[in-house]
Amino acid sequence: MSAAQSAVATLPLSFPDPGDVSIVDGAGDWPAGVRQALGSGATAVVLVHPRPAEFADLLTARVIVDSPWASNPVIDNAAAAFRVADGNHIECRVVAEPGTDLGDALLHQLTLIRALFNPIRTATISYLSDHALYAEGSTDDVRVDFSIICTSAVPTSATVRLLTSDGSVELTIPTGDTAQPARLITVGPHGAVLAPTIYETGHRATLRRLHDTAPADRLTDLNQLYDDVQVASAALAVAEGAQS
Secondary structure, X not given: OHXXXXXXXXXXXXXXXXXXXXXXXXXXOHHHHHHHHHHOOOOEEEEEXXXXXXXXXXXXXXXXXXXXXOOOOOXXXXXXXXXXXXOOEEEEEEEEOOOOOHHHHHHHHHHHXXXXXXXXXXXXXXXXXXXXXXXXXEXXXXXXXXXXEEOOOOOOEEEEEEEOXXXXXXXXXXXXXXXXXXXXXXXXXXXXXXXXOOOOOHHHHHHHHHHHOOHHHXXXXXXXXXXXXXXXXXXXXXXXXXXX
């Protein structure tokens, strides 16, 4: 979470007073942290990389969610490219560090697909171990294959690919610890096109969104997160029940 706090210093003076912005770590009991922040009078709350939790009482709270993949600054351009493409099959692959909680990683994948395309309505896990997860899900009109691999052999990343009738749209997002840009490539009959790169961390992009979003419009993040948590938790409960 220190990276998110450090990102505040890179923003212009027009950004709210850092003392009025509460940054809550989503790794622990973050609902309690959000309640405490709101109770202390914070004018803005940023929730960083939340894990699945129960927070039905917070759905009316004005909180901005900072997600590992969906907060990357390329998302707006990528969403436009994915939504106009003619395809009905998405592949979403995440390479994570060993020891990563696969439930957390699946939630972040669901959040990424929501940001790029549409929310996942249902998900079914077909394989689950300590080091990998494979699942199938669907939006209202697109099938999504999810995979998570825990390894230290290659850097952490997320890749989303939509297959089309004459090519593909592929997005690769590197680890959010640096400002290394994501790569958005559209392949069609006339070749491959690389979208302009954006050198900015997801944390900074989230803080910019906080600055640009009116308080009344900050009600959607937790509601959307809540729906994604329900999908991820239901899929994990079934998979873990089948293993026991």
